[in-house]
Amino acid sequence: MAHVEPLFVASHLHKRFGHQVVLEEINLAFRQGEVSGIMGPNGAGKTTCFNVLTGRYKPDRGQVRFDGEDITGLPPRAIARKGISRSFQLINLFNDYTALENILIALPEVRDRGFNMTQSLSQDSAAMDKAAAVLRQVGLAGKERESSKMLSYGDRRALEIAVALAPEPRILFLDEPTSGMGTQATVRLAELLTDLKHRYTMVIIEHDMKFLFELADRISVIHWGQVIAEGSPAELRANKWVQASNLGKLA
Amino acid sequence: MAPQPSISEGLVTRPMVILFAVLLSLPLWIEAVGLYQYLGIEIAVWMIYALGFNLLLGYTGLPSFGHGAYFGVGAYAFGLVQLRLIESLWLGLAAGILAAMAAGALVAGLISHRRGIYYALMTIACAQVFWFVAVKWHSVTGGEDGLLNVARPALSFGILSASLRGNTALYYLAVAILGLTVVGLWRFVHSRFGKALQAIKQNEMRAGFVGYNVWLYKFLVFTLSAGIAGLAGSLFAMAQKSAYPDVMSLHSAGLVVMMTLIGGGFVSFWGPVVGTAVFFLARDLLGAFTETWLLWYGLMFMGIVLFKPEGVVGAWQDLVRRRRTAGATKETGSLSHHRG
Numbered sequence: 001m002a003h004v005e006p007l008f009v010a011s012h013l014h015k016r017f018g019h020q021v022v023l024e025e026i027n028l029a030f031r032q033g034e035v036s037g038i039m040g041p042n043g044a045g046k047t048t049c050f051n052v053l054t055g056r057y058k059p060d061r062g063q064v065r066f067d068g069e070d071i072t073g074l075p076p077r078a079i080a081r082k083g084i085s086r087s088f089q090l091i092n093l094f095n096d097y098t099a100l101e102n103i104l105i106a107l108p109e110v111r112d113r114g115f116n117m118t119q120s121l122s123q124d125s126a127a128m129d130k131a132a133a134v135l136r137q138v139g140l141a142g143k144e145r146e147s148s149k150m151l152s153y154g155d156r157r158a159l160e161i162a163v164a165l166a167p168e169p170r171i172l173f174l175d176e177p178t179s180g181m182g183t184q185a186t187v188r189l190a191e192l193l194t195d196l197k198h199r200y201t202m203v204i205i206e207h208d209m210k211f212l213f214e215l216a217d218r219i220s221v222i223h224w225g226q227v228i229a230e231g232s233p234a235e236l237r238a239n240k241w242v243q244a245s246n247l248g249k250l251a
Numbered sequence: 252m253a254p255q256p257s258i259s260e261g262l263v264t265r266p267m268v269i270l271f272a273v274l275l276s277l278p279l280w281i282e283a284v285g286l287y288q289y290l291g292i293e294i295a296v297w298m299i300y301a302l303g304f305n306l307l308l309g310y311t312g313l314p315s316f317g318h319g320a321y322f323g324v325g326a327y328a329f330g331l332v333q334l335r336l337i338e339s340l341w342l343g344l345a346a347g348i349l350a351a352m353a354a355g356a357l358v359a360g361l362i363s364h365r366r367g368i369y370y371a372l373m374t375i376a377c378a379q380v381f382w383f384v385a386v387k388w389h390s391v392t393g394g395e396d397g398l399l400n401v402a403r404p405a406l407s408f409g410i411l412s413a414s415l416r417g418n419t420a421l422y423y424l425a426v427a428i429l430g431l432t433v434v435g436l437w438r439f440v441h442s443r444f445g446k447a448l449q450a451i452k453q454n455e456m457r458a459g460f461v462g463y464n465v466w467l468y469k470f471l472v473f474t475l476s477a478g479i480a481g482l483a484g485s486l487f488a489m490a491q492k493s494a495y496p497d498v499m500s501l502h503s504a505g506l507v508v509m510m511t512l513i514g515g516g517f518v519s520f521w522g523p524v525v526g527t528a529v530f531f532l533a534r535d536l537l538g539a540f541t542e543t544w545l546l547w548y549g550l551m552f553m554g555i556v557l558f559k560p561e562g563v564v565g566a567w568q569d570l571v572r573r574r575r576t577a578g579a580t581k582e583t584g585s586l587s588h589h590r591g
Contacts, residue, residue: 054460056460075459076456076459076460077459077460077462077463077464077465080459080460080461080462081462085460085461086460088457092454092456092457092460093454093457094449094450094453094454094457094458095453095454096449096453097449097450097453101446104446105446105447105450105458105461106461108462110443110446111447111461111462111463113443114443114444114447114463114468115443115444115471116442116443116444117438117439117442117443117444117445118438118439118442119442119443120438120441120442121441121442121443121445121446122441163457163461166461167461167462
């Protein structure tokens with residue numbers, strides 16, 4: 001069988017800030033149609049890794065490839081336009097906009113005609129319908145006209161994901177989607193992501209191990225700026241590295 | 252807060268009708284209330300200027316504190332066309348707009364990767380360069396005296412032509428241009444471009460992560476805003492029959508910031524319009540009583556910044572909202588009464 005390169009590949013990534021080496025030697029591969037999980041203790045470099053993968057930081061060394069193309073060091077907007085989307089650990093919305101406007105502005109068909117200075121955006125009913133559909137998908141139907149900053153925390157979390165979903169990305173990076181959420185909201189989110197799982201290739205950083213082990217097809221454990229273990233949830237449960245660290249206990 | 256669309260996003264809205272009913276009838280009554288015709292021109296010109304300025308401050312959240320530079324460049328360009336080239340209104344206005352856009356694009360190219368206080372400081376520094384050039388480049392700008400005896404060319408459409416020598420005629424031209432500016436900008440701020448600018452104001456990073464070229468948007472809106480300042484500056488040169496470095500000073504640039512803030516540019520499209528009217532009425536009405544009117548105006552500014560940063564329009568919106576809520580409560584009250 002011919003060797004097929006996974007959809008998204010990061011190889012030999014190295015990143016440091018001053019004297020602090022955050023990513024030592026990161027090698028990751030995310031396959032089309034799979035949910036990949038990234039776990040690791042606080043300060044292990046998970047978010048920095050995401051930031052390098054999605055263009056916020058340039059790696060000092062190494063390469064990031066998406067769909068066979070070298071995207072290392074491209075700015076976030078160029079990476080976004082290739083169909084790579086992400087959410088943030090700290091909610092990162094357009095706070096003065098309504099829930100609907102948050103999605104509208106993230107739709108590629110709105111963005112790609114963004115220099116249109118005459119047609120009123122609110123008269124683009126096709127875009128409005130599509131944005132409403134995205135909100136429905138994450139369980140925010142009926143809240144289209146609500147100001148995003150007035151939404152409950154759980155709803156803001158859902159909107160955070162919806163903004164990343166709006167462009168129908170080819171790969172979706174979610175940075176700690178359950179961060180700060182209660183049990184009930186976490187269950188709701190797990191249902192949502194299980195639902196999305198069939199349609200999107202996803203990469204999820206998560207602290208909640210139960211959540212991740214149920215959702216992910218493959219998990220990579222990052223520690224000391226390296227990938228120290230990798231495999232299916234079942235394989236990782238048996239891994240002595242994972243068992244030895246705190247991470248395994250929850251699983 | 253992003254400026255919210257008020258009532259309707261149509262081509263012509265109720266506030267526009269009210270504004271132009273007042274402005275178009277103004278020459279009929281302005282002298283009766285003890286003011287003078289020329290004041291109307293100044294108000295219309297500064298309304299154009301402030302509306303263009305608010306694209307940056309209110310809509311994109313970009314603090315440009317040296318916007319007088321582009322107003323001034325527009326005034327000089329208009330004056331130079333009349334004095335050195337040909338007496339032509341259209342050519343003068345085009346030159347004013349284009350020269351200001353060129354100056355704006357030059358500066359925007361240098362500063363659009365910045366935001367916040369660094370952005371503000373760089374706009375000031377660049378404005379000082381323009382001011383300095385205006386003062387020192389005698390052979391072109393006339394130095395500190397400026398360009399004198401700038402003509403007021405006739406308004407001509409082919410064979411039809413109207414003199415603009417009188418203040419009333421010039422006033423109507425300024426109001427007509429203000430009308431085009433208002434309708435055009437109202438469209439603009441509700442367009443995709445305008446919505447993207449507001450998104451950038453709210454969250455520049457996320458705008459980048461959903462694929463917007465933030466730098467380019469900031470560059471273009473600055474250039475556009477400078478062009479509108481240049482248009483206002485051209486009209487100002489006509490009004491004053493001269494162009495001089497004073498309008499490029501930081502003091503003058505500060506006035507447009509104050510007008511926009513007092514009116515409520517952060518919360519409303521109409522903020523700059525209201526703020527401009529407040530400024531000129533304060534100047535002429537307070538000025539009639541005391542030479543130190545600017546002190547009182549300054550105190551009013553401080554009061555607004557401290558107690559109602561959303562400005563006059565913000566206070567008005569609160570009032571309307573409160574009345575509406577009160578009305579709604581009443582209604583619910585009567586409903587529950589029925590139910591009871």
